[in-house]
Amino acid sequence: MKESLAAALAESSAREYAVYLLGNVPGLPPIAQSVHILGIAVVMSSAIMVNLRLLGLIAPSQDVSEMIGRLLPWMFWVLPINAVTGLLFVVARPNRYFYNPVFSWKVSFLVPAVLLAVYLYSRNRSEPDYWEKYLSRRVQSRVIALVSLALWVGVIMAGRWIAYTDYLYPADGTFLNQLYYFWE
Amino acid sequence: MPFPELWNWLQTRPLAEHIGFTWWFPFLESIHVLAVGLVVGSILMVDLRLLGVTAVRYRASRVTSELIPWTWGAFTLAAVTGFGLFATRASAYIENPAFQLKLLFLLLAGVNMAWFQFRTFRDVAEWDKVTRTPGAARAAGAASLLLWVGVVFAGRWVGHII
Numbered sequence: 001m002k003e004s005l006a007a008a009l010a011e012s013s014a015r016e017y018a019v020y021l022l023g024n025v026p027g028l029p030p031i032a033q034s035v036h037i038l039g040i041a042v043v044m045s046s047a048i049m050v051n052l053r054l055l056g057l058i059a060p061s062q063d064v065s066e067m068i069g070r071l072l073p074w075m076f077w078v079l080p081i082n083a084v085t086g087l088l089f090v091v092a093r094p095n096r097y098f099y100n101p102v103f104s105w106k107v108s109f110l111v112p113a114v115l116l117a118v119y120l121y122s123r124n125r126s127e128p129d130y131w132e133k134y135l136s137r138r139v140q141s142r143v144i145a146l147v148s149l150a151l152w153v154g155v156i157m158a159g160r161w162i163a164y165t166d167y168l169y170p171a172d173g174t175f176l177n178q179l180y181y182f183w184e
Numbered sequence: 185m186p187f188p189e190l191w192n193w194l195q196t197r198p199l200a201e202h203i204g205f206t207w208w209f210p211f212l213e214s215i216h217v218l219a220v221g222l223v224v225g226s227i228l229m230v231d232l233r234l235l236g237v238t239a240v241r242y243r244a245s246r247v248t249s250e251l252i253p254w255t256w257g258a259f260t261l262a263a264v265t266g267f268g269l270f271a272t273r274a275s276a277y278i279e280n281p282a283f284q285l286k287l288l289f290l291l292l293a294g295v296n297m298a299w300f301q302f303r304t305f306r307d308v309a310e311w312d313k314v315t316r317t318p319g320a321a322r323a324a325g326a327a328s329l330l331l332w333v334g335v336v337f338a339g340r341w342v343g344h345i346i
Contacts, residue, residue, distance in 0.1 A: 034340040037217065038224065038333060045225020059250045062242060070239065153218065160214035167207035 006098035009091060018092035032085040039082040040156060046075040047117060047152050051145035054120075054131065065129045072121040079114065102165050106158035113151035116144050191274035204272030216265040220339070222258035224332050226251045234325030240315040245308045282345050286338035293331040300324040 009015055022028055050071050052058040059067070090097045097103045120141070123130045131141040161168065185191070194200060203209050232238040233247045270277050277283045304320040311318050317325075 030337070030341045030344045034337040037220065037336050037340055040217065041221045041224035041228065041336070044218070044221040045229060048222065048225070049229070058254065061246055061250065062239075066241075156218045156221065157214040160217050161210055164207070164210035167210060 002098055006094045009094035009098075012091075014091050015094065018088055022088065022092050029089075032088055036082055036085040039078045039085065040159075042078045043075045043082065044152060044156065046071045046078075047113070047148060050117075050120070051149045054141045054145040064132055065124055068120055068124045068131070072117055075117055076121075097162070100162055100165050101169060102158050102161045106155055106162065109151045109154035109158060113148055113155060116148045116151070120144060185275075185278045188275065191278050194271050194274040197271065200268075200271035200274075203268050209269065209272065212265045212268045216262055216269060219258045219262035219265060220336065223255055223262055224336060226255045226258065227328060227332055230255075231325040231329045234317055234321045235329075236315045236317050236322070243312040244317065244321070245305075245312050248305075277342065280342055280345050282338050282341035286335055286342065289331050289334040289338060293328060293335065296324060296327045296331065300328075 022032075049058060050068055053062065053064055053067050090103075120131070127133075131137050195204075203212060229239070230248055230251050233240070233242070233244055239247050270283075300321070304318070304324055311321065
Protein backbone atom coordinates (compact mmCIF):
# COMPACT_ATOMS: atom_id res chain seq x y z
CA MET A 1 0.00 0.00 0.00
CA LYS A 2 2.83 2.35 0.91
CA GLU A 3 4.53 1.68 -2.43
CA SER A 4 1.41 2.29 -4.49
CA LEU A 5 0.55 5.46 -2.57
CA ALA A 6 4.07 6.80 -3.03
CA ALA A 7 3.99 5.94 -6.73
CA ALA A 8 0.55 7.51 -7.20
CA LEU A 9 1.66 10.70 -5.44
CA ALA A 10 4.90 10.83 -7.40
CA GLU A 11 2.97 10.93 -10.66
CA SER A 12 0.12 13.14 -9.48
CA SER A 13 -0.46 16.76 -10.39
CA ALA A 14 -0.59 17.50 -6.64
CA ARG A 15 3.10 16.73 -6.57
CA GLU A 16 3.82 19.06 -9.49
CA TYR A 17 1.85 21.78 -7.75
CA ALA A 18 3.66 21.32 -4.41
CA VAL A 19 7.04 21.32 -6.13
CA TYR A 20 6.07 24.46 -8.01
CA LEU A 21 4.93 26.24 -4.81
CA LEU A 22 8.04 25.29 -2.84
CA GLY A 23 10.32 26.38 -5.64
CA ASN A 24 8.58 29.58 -6.71
CA VAL A 25 6.96 31.21 -3.69
CA PRO A 26 9.79 33.24 -2.12
CA GLY A 27 10.72 31.84 1.30
CA LEU A 28 7.93 29.27 1.35
CA PRO A 29 10.02 26.33 2.66
CA PRO A 30 11.26 28.14 5.80
CA ILE A 31 7.88 29.86 6.28
CA ALA A 32 6.03 26.52 6.16
CA GLN A 33 8.61 24.99 8.51
CA SER A 34 8.37 27.89 10.96
CA VAL A 35 4.57 27.66 11.01
CA HIS A 36 4.99 23.91 11.55
CA ILE A 37 7.26 24.55 14.56
CA LEU A 38 4.86 27.14 16.01
CA GLY A 39 2.13 24.50 15.60
CA ILE A 40 4.37 22.04 17.43
CA ALA A 41 4.69 24.56 20.26
CA VAL A 42 0.90 24.74 20.60
CA VAL A 43 0.32 20.98 20.25
CA MET A 44 3.17 20.12 22.61
CA SER A 45 2.24 22.58 25.32
CA SER A 46 -1.40 21.57 25.14
CA ALA A 47 -0.49 17.87 25.35
CA ILE A 48 2.19 18.32 27.98
CA MET A 49 0.10 20.57 30.21
CA VAL A 50 -2.87 18.21 30.16
CA ASN A 51 -0.79 15.06 30.63
CA LEU A 52 1.39 16.53 33.37
CA ARG A 53 -1.76 17.77 35.09
CA LEU A 54 -3.24 14.26 34.94
CA LEU A 55 -0.02 13.02 36.55
CA GLY A 56 -0.39 15.73 39.22
CA LEU A 57 2.87 17.44 38.31
CA ILE A 58 1.77 20.87 37.07
CA ALA A 59 -0.77 23.65 37.66
CA PRO A 60 -2.35 22.13 40.80
CA SER A 61 -4.82 25.02 41.13
CA GLN A 62 -6.35 24.35 37.73
CA ASP A 63 -9.25 21.96 37.42
CA VAL A 64 -8.47 18.76 35.44
CA SER A 65 -11.77 18.56 33.62
CA GLU A 66 -11.82 22.26 32.76
CA MET A 67 -8.21 22.07 31.61
CA ILE A 68 -8.85 19.15 29.22
CA GLY A 69 -11.85 21.01 27.78
CA ARG A 70 -9.88 24.24 27.43
CA LEU A 71 -6.48 23.03 26.17
CA LEU A 72 -7.07 19.99 23.95
CA PRO A 73 -9.22 21.90 21.39
CA TRP A 74 -6.10 24.00 20.71
CA MET A 75 -4.37 20.81 19.67
CA PHE A 76 -7.30 19.73 17.49
CA TRP A 77 -7.41 23.11 15.77
CA VAL A 78 -3.70 23.32 15.16
CA LEU A 79 -3.07 19.73 14.01
CA PRO A 80 -4.72 20.37 10.60
CA ILE A 81 -2.39 23.36 10.12
CA ASN A 82 0.58 21.12 10.86
CA ALA A 83 -0.82 18.48 8.52
CA VAL A 84 -0.93 21.03 5.69
CA THR A 85 2.53 22.51 6.35
CA GLY A 86 4.00 19.02 6.75
CA LEU A 87 2.21 17.28 3.87
CA LEU A 88 3.36 20.06 1.54
CA PHE A 89 6.85 18.57 1.76
CA VAL A 90 5.63 14.95 1.69
CA VAL A 91 3.57 15.53 -1.44
CA ALA A 92 6.46 17.32 -3.12
CA ARG A 93 8.89 14.46 -2.47
CA PRO A 94 6.82 11.33 -1.70
CA ASN A 95 9.66 8.88 -2.18
CA ARG A 96 11.90 10.76 0.23
CA TYR A 97 9.32 10.35 3.00
CA PHE A 98 7.52 7.10 2.24
CA TYR A 99 10.77 5.16 2.05
CA ASN A 100 12.26 6.89 5.07
CA PRO A 101 12.02 4.67 8.18
CA VAL A 102 12.23 7.68 10.52
CA PHE A 103 9.16 9.21 8.86
CA SER A 104 7.35 5.90 9.48
CA TRP A 105 8.31 6.17 13.14
CA LYS A 106 6.93 9.67 13.32
CA VAL A 107 3.59 8.60 11.84
CA SER A 108 3.41 5.53 14.10
CA PHE A 109 3.93 7.74 17.17
CA LEU A 110 1.64 10.51 15.93
CA VAL A 111 -1.48 8.43 15.22
CA PRO A 112 -1.80 6.82 18.69
CA ALA A 113 -0.84 10.14 20.39
CA VAL A 114 -3.72 11.92 18.63
CA LEU A 115 -6.14 9.06 19.29
CA LEU A 116 -5.31 9.12 23.01
CA ALA A 117 -5.91 12.89 23.13
CA VAL A 118 -9.25 12.45 21.35
CA TYR A 119 -10.16 9.69 23.80
CA LEU A 120 -9.30 11.86 26.83
CA TYR A 121 -11.24 14.76 25.38
CA SER A 122 -14.37 12.88 24.26
CA ARG A 123 -14.80 11.05 27.58
CA ASN A 124 -14.37 14.29 29.48
CA ARG A 125 -16.85 16.00 27.20
CA SER A 126 -19.57 13.38 27.54
CA GLU A 127 -19.19 13.35 31.32
CA PRO A 128 -17.58 16.21 33.26
CA ASP A 129 -14.96 15.03 35.75
CA TYR A 130 -15.00 11.66 33.98
CA TRP A 131 -11.29 11.10 34.63
CA GLU A 132 -11.45 11.91 38.34
CA LYS A 133 -14.53 10.05 39.50
CA TYR A 134 -13.07 6.67 40.36
CA LEU A 135 -9.65 5.40 41.30
CA SER A 136 -9.63 3.06 38.30
CA ARG A 137 -10.20 5.99 35.94
CA ARG A 138 -7.52 8.07 37.62
CA VAL A 139 -5.08 5.21 37.18
CA GLN A 140 -6.14 4.81 33.55
CA SER A 141 -5.72 8.55 32.93
CA ARG A 142 -2.21 8.45 34.38
CA VAL A 143 -1.21 5.54 32.16
CA ILE A 144 -2.61 7.41 29.15
CA ALA A 145 -0.71 10.52 30.25
CA LEU A 146 2.62 8.70 30.50
CA VAL A 147 2.19 6.94 27.17
CA SER A 148 1.06 10.17 25.48
CA LEU A 149 4.03 12.13 26.77
CA ALA A 150 6.45 9.49 25.49
CA LEU A 151 4.66 9.39 22.11
CA TRP A 152 4.75 13.20 21.67
CA VAL A 153 8.44 13.36 22.50
CA GLY A 154 8.91 10.57 19.94
CA VAL A 155 6.94 12.52 17.32
CA ILE A 156 9.10 15.63 17.71
CA MET A 157 12.41 13.76 17.86
CA ALA A 158 11.57 11.56 14.87
CA GLY A 159 10.32 14.62 12.97
CA ARG A 160 13.66 16.37 13.29
CA TRP A 161 15.59 13.17 12.51
CA ILE A 162 13.82 12.64 9.16
CA ALA A 163 16.50 14.85 7.63
CA TYR A 164 19.26 12.83 9.31
CA THR A 165 18.19 9.28 8.52
CA ASP A 166 21.71 8.37 7.42
CA TYR A 167 22.91 8.60 11.00
CA LEU A 168 20.38 6.01 12.14
CA TYR A 169 20.48 3.84 9.04
CA PRO A 170 23.94 4.43 7.58
CA ALA A 171 24.80 2.76 4.30
CA ASP A 172 27.95 1.30 5.86
CA GLY A 173 27.09 -0.24 9.21
CA THR A 174 24.53 0.28 11.92
CA PHE A 175 23.69 2.99 14.38
CA LEU A 176 25.05 0.76 17.14
CA ASN A 177 28.38 0.59 15.34
CA GLN A 178 28.51 4.35 15.34
CA LEU A 179 27.71 4.49 19.03
CA TYR A 180 30.47 1.99 19.66
CA TYR A 181 32.84 4.05 17.57
CA PHE A 182 32.06 7.08 19.68
CA TRP A 183 32.59 5.45 23.07
CA GLU A 184 35.75 3.69 21.93
CA MET B 185 31.91 40.53 13.28
CA PRO B 186 33.86 41.27 16.45
CA PHE B 187 36.00 38.62 18.13
CA PRO B 188 36.80 36.46 15.08
CA GLU B 189 39.43 34.59 17.10
CA LEU B 190 36.89 33.72 19.76
CA TRP B 191 34.43 32.13 17.29
CA ASN B 192 37.23 30.28 15.61
CA TRP B 193 38.55 29.05 18.94
CA LEU B 194 35.05 27.91 19.89
CA GLN B 195 34.39 25.92 16.73
CA THR B 196 37.75 24.15 16.90
CA ARG B 197 37.11 22.75 20.41
CA PRO B 198 37.06 18.93 20.24
CA LEU B 199 33.52 18.84 21.64
CA ALA B 200 32.27 21.32 19.02
CA GLU B 201 33.88 19.29 16.25
CA HIS B 202 32.48 16.11 17.68
CA ILE B 203 28.95 17.55 17.67
CA GLY B 204 29.39 18.80 14.13
CA PHE B 205 30.57 15.54 12.63
CA THR B 206 28.42 12.95 14.40
CA TRP B 207 24.81 12.11 15.24
CA TRP B 208 25.16 14.49 18.19
CA PHE B 209 24.11 17.37 15.92
CA PRO B 210 20.67 16.00 14.99
CA PHE B 211 20.28 14.72 18.55
CA LEU B 212 20.89 18.17 20.06
CA GLU B 213 18.77 19.72 17.31
CA SER B 214 15.78 17.52 18.07
CA ILE B 215 16.06 18.28 21.81
CA HIS B 216 16.30 21.97 20.85
CA VAL B 217 13.03 21.80 18.89
CA LEU B 218 11.36 20.02 21.79
CA ALA B 219 12.58 22.63 24.29
CA VAL B 220 11.63 25.54 22.00
CA GLY B 221 8.16 24.01 21.68
CA LEU B 222 7.79 24.07 25.46
CA VAL B 223 9.24 27.58 25.87
CA VAL B 224 7.02 29.10 23.19
CA GLY B 225 3.95 27.06 24.16
CA SER B 226 4.12 27.95 27.85
CA ILE B 227 4.84 31.62 27.09
CA LEU B 228 1.89 31.63 24.68
CA MET B 229 -0.37 30.49 27.51
CA VAL B 230 0.86 33.27 29.80
CA ASP B 231 0.59 35.85 26.98
CA LEU B 232 -2.98 34.83 26.14
CA ARG B 233 -3.92 35.14 29.81
CA LEU B 234 -2.35 38.62 29.90
CA LEU B 235 -4.36 39.51 26.81
CA GLY B 236 -7.49 38.29 28.58
CA VAL B 237 -8.19 35.69 25.88
CA THR B 238 -7.82 32.37 27.72
CA ALA B 239 -7.85 30.94 31.25
CA VAL B 240 -9.64 34.08 32.44
CA ARG B 241 -11.24 32.20 35.32
CA TYR B 242 -7.79 31.89 36.90
CA ARG B 243 -5.82 34.70 38.48
CA ALA B 244 -3.13 36.04 36.15
CA SER B 245 -0.52 35.71 38.92
CA ARG B 246 -1.50 32.05 39.42
CA VAL B 247 -1.20 31.17 35.72
CA THR B 248 2.13 32.98 35.56
CA SER B 249 3.65 31.42 38.66
CA GLU B 250 2.57 27.91 37.68
CA LEU B 251 3.98 28.13 34.17
CA ILE B 252 7.14 30.22 34.51
CA PRO B 253 9.26 27.48 36.17
CA TRP B 254 8.53 25.21 33.18
CA THR B 255 9.38 28.03 30.79
CA TRP B 256 12.72 28.61 32.48
CA GLY B 257 13.55 24.91 32.64
CA ALA B 258 12.80 24.47 28.94
CA PHE B 259 14.62 27.72 28.12
CA THR B 260 17.76 26.47 29.86
CA LEU B 261 17.58 23.24 27.86
CA ALA B 262 17.05 25.20 24.63
CA ALA B 263 19.95 27.53 25.43
CA VAL B 264 22.37 24.71 26.23
CA THR B 265 21.46 22.65 23.14
CA GLY B 266 21.39 25.81 21.02
CA PHE B 267 24.86 26.76 22.18
CA GLY B 268 26.08 23.28 21.28
CA LEU B 269 24.69 23.67 17.76
CA PHE B 270 26.11 27.20 17.46
CA ALA B 271 29.58 26.09 18.56
CA THR B 272 29.95 23.71 15.58
CA ARG B 273 30.15 26.60 13.10
CA ALA B 274 30.33 29.68 15.30
CA SER B 275 32.05 31.98 12.75
CA ALA B 276 29.41 31.23 10.12
CA TYR B 277 26.41 31.49 12.45
CA ILE B 278 27.53 34.80 13.95
CA GLU B 279 27.61 36.29 10.43
CA ASN B 280 24.24 34.77 9.51
CA PRO B 281 21.58 37.54 9.37
CA ALA B 282 18.82 35.15 10.45
CA PHE B 283 20.87 34.16 13.50
CA GLN B 284 21.58 37.80 14.33
CA LEU B 285 17.88 38.61 14.06
CA LYS B 286 17.07 35.66 16.31
CA LEU B 287 19.46 36.96 18.99
CA LEU B 288 17.94 40.44 18.66
CA PHE B 289 14.40 39.07 19.12
CA LEU B 290 15.55 37.03 22.13
CA LEU B 291 17.13 40.12 23.66
CA LEU B 292 13.97 42.19 23.10
CA ALA B 293 11.81 39.39 24.52
CA GLY B 294 14.05 39.42 27.60
CA VAL B 295 13.78 43.20 27.99
CA ASN B 296 10.01 43.00 27.57
CA MET B 297 9.80 40.27 30.20
CA ALA B 298 12.00 42.19 32.68
CA TRP B 299 9.95 45.36 32.16
CA PHE B 300 6.74 43.42 32.76
CA GLN B 301 8.13 41.63 35.81
CA PHE B 302 9.53 44.70 37.56
CA ARG B 303 7.03 47.39 36.51
CA THR B 304 3.68 46.06 35.37
CA PHE B 305 3.50 42.94 37.50
CA ARG B 306 4.22 44.80 40.77
CA ASP B 307 0.62 45.92 41.07
CA VAL B 308 -0.83 42.62 39.82
CA ALA B 309 -3.06 42.44 42.91
CA GLU B 310 -5.17 45.24 41.40
CA TRP B 311 -5.91 43.40 38.14
CA ASP B 312 -5.31 39.76 39.03
CA LYS B 313 -8.89 38.60 38.58
CA VAL B 314 -10.12 40.80 35.77
CA THR B 315 -10.48 39.65 32.18
CA ARG B 316 -9.77 43.13 30.83
CA THR B 317 -6.18 43.46 32.01
CA PRO B 318 -4.46 46.89 32.03
CA GLY B 319 -2.98 48.22 28.81
CA ALA B 320 0.60 47.67 29.97
CA ALA B 321 -0.08 43.99 30.65
CA ARG B 322 -1.81 43.52 27.29
CA ALA B 323 1.01 45.31 25.52
CA ALA B 324 3.55 43.03 27.24
CA GLY B 325 1.57 39.94 26.22
CA ALA B 326 1.22 41.08 22.60
CA ALA B 327 4.88 42.07 22.32
CA SER B 328 6.00 38.77 23.80
CA LEU B 329 3.76 36.82 21.40
CA LEU B 330 5.16 38.62 18.34
CA LEU B 331 8.78 38.43 19.50
CA TRP B 332 8.64 34.68 20.16
CA VAL B 333 6.99 34.05 16.79
CA GLY B 334 9.88 36.07 15.36
CA VAL B 335 12.40 33.95 17.27
CA VAL B 336 10.95 30.76 15.78
CA PHE B 337 10.86 32.14 12.23
CA ALA B 338 14.39 33.56 12.40
CA GLY B 339 15.61 30.36 14.06
CA ARG B 340 14.19 28.12 11.36
CA TRP B 341 15.59 30.46 8.72
CA VAL B 342 19.14 30.08 10.04
CA GLY B 343 19.52 26.68 8.41
CA HIS B 344 18.33 28.00 5.05
CA ILE B 345 21.02 30.66 4.85
CA ILE B 346 24.09 28.85 6.13
